[in-house]
Amino acid sequence: MLPEALSNIFRAKQKSYKMVLILSIIELYQRTHSYQASIDQIAQKFLAYFQQESEAGNTVDTPPEQKASGWNEFTLSQTKGLLKTPIEALSAILNFDQANQTLTLVNPEWFNEETLKELKEYAMEELNKYNKKLELSREQPSFSLHNALSQIMNTYLQAKTEPFTQHPLGILVRKTIPNKLMDLLSLGNEYLIEGSTGKGKWADIPWIAVMDRRITKTTQRGEYIVYLFSIDMKAVYLTLAQGVKNPPKDGYTKKYEYLKKKTDEIRNLIPLEGLHKDENIFLTDRSGLGRDYQVSTVAYIKYERDDLPEDDELIQDLRNLVSNYNQYVDIVLHSREELTSDKEPNPVTLTVKEQLEQVKRYIHHKGFLYPDGLLENFYLSLKSKPFVILAGVSGTGKTKLVKLFAEALGATMDNGQFTLIPVRPDWSDPSDLLGYKDLAGIFRPGRLTEVLVEASKRENKDKPYFICLDEMNLARVEYYFSDILSVMETQEWNSDRIITSPLIGSESLREEDQPLYGGVSLPDNVYVIGTVNMDETTHPFSKKVLDRANTIEFNYINLEQYPDYVEEEGFASPAVNNLFLRSDYLQLSDVYSTYQDLVHSTTDKLVRINDILEEIHSHVGFRIRDSICFYMVYNQRFDLMPHDKAFDGQLLQKILPRIQGSSLSVKRVLLQLMQEALGKSIPIKDLLDDASDLYGKYGRKQQDGDVKYPLSARKIAFMLRRLEEDGFTSYWLS
Structure with a gap:
């Protein structure tokens, strides 16, 4: 049976590249017997x-169409460039050595005859299924969104001079396109897609709308996605819009003022990346619905008739907007639940920055103070x-931070959304967290599994759940936590959900245990935080663990911090929607088009750092590159910290x-990194003999104001001092 890490590697596939890559690696190994x-x-x-x-x-x-018309024209150099995507997609099981330009499976134990045979069969089976599906899709006439939108813009004005009833263009807009989009987007029953060219007579502005029935079933009210065509048919806009009929009686007296206020609120709730959020949409210069549509538009992408993108781009844009729309619908539904409960409703219009200020005030009110920027970090x-x-070091408030942060978001021990799990030194496998089968074959769930089951329930999917693994390195993390990693x-x-492979396979359980525990995975509303004290009683971390986590240090303590007395009133902990915390990006392609300059500048810095780290074989791979880019994008998007402070x-x-x-x-390496942290040159050759000037100058809390990355400079100074005084250094020495 294939190891679990290999058993789902083709679960997500857009093309056959991953399967062919794995088959190529296996064939080369079987021929050369080189790892x-x-x-x-x-x-x-x-x-x-x-x-x-x-x-x-x-x-x-x-x-790729822009590279070659066929594989015989495709070059080896182009192929190496093409391989970057499947290699990155399989980074969990493949090691790519940038320096030597080699690739291997991460686990040497997988290079055995039985495993490679099963992996080859798995890859061949998936490849054959994929190619058969591809063949069927090419045999059947395909729907082209590009052609459909183009047909509307090129023929609508002429169609308006012809009889309205049963006109082929009307059938295309009202029936064909909605039906095809439902299939294309794989939307559930809660969705409704409608198109209109008018009622009884041709409309000036035809439209095609995607609606979630839970918040609206009509384009006259509520919020929805809609393609809107300009009256001159020279452009079509993909928009997130709101109904323009019947604003609430207790709302603004002027309809446009009400719509504008609602538009601003929605823009503050969801990312809307890659879309315009301005008032420059132009449908008509006439009054009436066309003008109303312009005012009510939350965000849009404009497509010119004579420069209409191909299907791939059109569909990607539509999927992106559907994802944003789903997030908004979740917020609306969650807000409705609060309004009908006994709780005070959480104001959904707060920005991330404002919500974090509320969190900080709550924690301060509880009598705990943390350094500036720590909560944002x-x-x-x-x-x-x-x-x-x-x-x-012990006693600095690590566990308390997790508990208070969770409480500030409405997750407590009482409601089951915060769980503290003390790690024991004798933990040697995942059973202590996930559970085990007793001698009678009955599954006994671990505490982590109990939380995952609860968090996975439909009624809880929008609530964040926090798990604090206290003193997690009292046992070897790789032993008991490897499955979760x-x-x-x-x-x-x-x-609109993030899913993972199962942690517990149904086939290993009794039939009675399968409904509850079979297929338990890591839902996207669960957050794991480990606290660690680094001393002689604890175990170090492997790079596998460090690659997957941000490590926040609590070694610099200011004892001269005192709580302010604050009145009790107004400090209840409001429940927040999980979207506040859930990742919006899983792959670099999710952010690249919108934040290309930021991704490039961040990667350039990492390339310089990687060149330094290669000397001691500590350079980083795609996983860390992507994680750091996501961190920097979120920081810029939410305007939380200065750029250099975030990268520091x-x-x-x-x-x-x-x-x-x-x-x-x-x-x-430490001296070269210190040079990067200071943002200026230092005499590295001279300092190799004695670096005391550096750690004397930059190891203090107060540093010169011209240090580019002061936190990193201070830590590097500490590590240099330990190296010179003790003959050994590590980030983890306290």
């Missing part, structure tokens, strides 16, 4: 498959990945924990 294969060798095998299958007349994926770390480590890397989008935190939390040792190479 490592060069990218050149793999690219040759990969390209040969597509060329041979194409020449044989078999159905396979075509190469903690939030961004959880938003980037639902696993965070809080490290430092592996499953975290299987996150993928399923409609990531350098401190994602890079420095990887460094330890006693060699001269480690010291040289």
